[in-house]
Amino acid sequence: MNWFxxxxxxxxxxxxxxxxxxxxAVAAILGAVGLYMGxxxxxxxxxxxxxxxxxxxxxxxxxxxxxxYFVMACYAGVSLTFNTRLAAMMxxxxxxxxxxxxxxxxxxxxxxxxxxxxxxWAWDARMVSELVLLFLYFGFMxxxxxxxxxxxxxxxxxxxxxxxxxxLPIIYFSVQWWNTLHQGSSVKFTGSSMHVTMLQSMLLMTFxxxxxxxxxxxxxxxCVILERERRTRWVRQL
Amino acid sequence: MTHEFYLWMSYGxxxxxxxxxxxxxxxxxxxxxxxxxxxxxxxxxx
Numbered sequence: 001m002n003w004f005x006x007x008x009x010x011x012x013x014x015x016x017x018x019x020x021x022x023x024x025a026v027a028a029i030l031g032a033v034g035l036y037m038g039x040x041x042x043x044x045x046x047x048x049x050x051x052x053x054x055x056x057x058x059x060x061x062x063x064x065x066x067x068x069y070f071v072m073a074c075y076a077g078v079s080l081t082f083n084t085r086l087a088a089m090m091x092x093x094x095x096x097x098x099x100x101x102x103x104x105x106x107x108x109x110x111x112x113x114x115x116x117x118x119x120x121w122a123w124d125a126r127m128v129s130e131l132v133l134l135f136l137y138f139g140f141m142x143x144x145x146x147x148x149x150x151x152x153x154x155x156x157x158x159x160x161x162x163x164x165x166x167x168l169p170i171i172y173f174s175v176q177w178w179n180t181l182h183q184g185s186s187v188k189f190t191g192s193s194m195h196v197t198m199l200q201s202m203l204l205m206t207f208x209x210x211x212x213x214x215x216x217x218x219x220x221x222x223c224v225i226l227e228r229e230r231r232t233r234w235v236r237q238l
Numbered sequence: 239m240t241h242e243f244y245l246w247m248s249y250g251x252x253x254x255x256x257x258x259x260x261x262x263x264x265x266x267x268x269x270x271x272x273x274x275x276x277x278x279x280x281x282x283x284x
Contacts, residue, residue: 226270
């Protein structure tokens with residue numbers, strides 16, 4: 001398969017249009033099953049009671065916030081290195097969804113923290129580094145749109161995205177490096193300390209969020225392509 | 239406050255955020271298509 005064929009905005013526009021509904025459909029199915037299991041099947045937590053069920057959206061949102069930043073930075077790196085138009089467009093398309101998941105991770109964390117820790121917010125390393133991630137997303141979007149020439153905006157924003165990558169290990173290891181209010185990871189590559197139904201529900205919701213993020217990114221990149229290529233012949237023939 | 243409040247505030251805002259993003263995407267697509275239509279009209283006038 002010739003992958004360069006899909007790096008053309010005109011080809012990718014059609015491919016994204018064909019794929020996006022499938023990703024949304026899979027996200028809806030996984031989300032429905034995940035919510036059913038998380039809210040109705042998973043047992044009540046012995047210590048936190050029912051409020052722990054925030055975990056089924058908080059953890060997927062937090063994971064997606066970091067994963068999408070990594071994806072955005074990869075596209076930014078490819079865009080800077082190879083000067084490819086589509087990679088820059090993809091980086092722009094990922095950013096708003098990543099920012100939304102970061103906001104949701106902070107928001108749901110606050111509404112989990114209040115009943116369990118007694119506060120909505122604490123200047124804790126994990127929370128502050130996640131807040132910095134939200135500002136990095138905002139900075140990326142602001143910088144990308146700050147220039148009349150969109151290619152200059154792409155380059156400036158890509159640089160910021162790459163510099164901001166340093167924040168990802170800080171978020172991940174913050175609970176080990178500093179004394180934090182935030183708990184350590186319950187799920188590791190080596191195993192999990194969670195009840196199996198809780199873990200399954202959380203993973204289902206994570207995959208649902210992942211599929212949704214891909215669908216939303218594909219729809220947004222189609223908009224970016226239309227905006228950027230509106231004077232080209234293929235767009236006018238749509 | 240009961241646990242329902244915290245769950246609704248979390249799940250409710252999560253659902254609202256997804257709905258806003260989807261609506262935003264639909265609006266952006268419509269305005270992009272409208273801009274293309276305007277370009278076509280301008281070209282036809284020339």
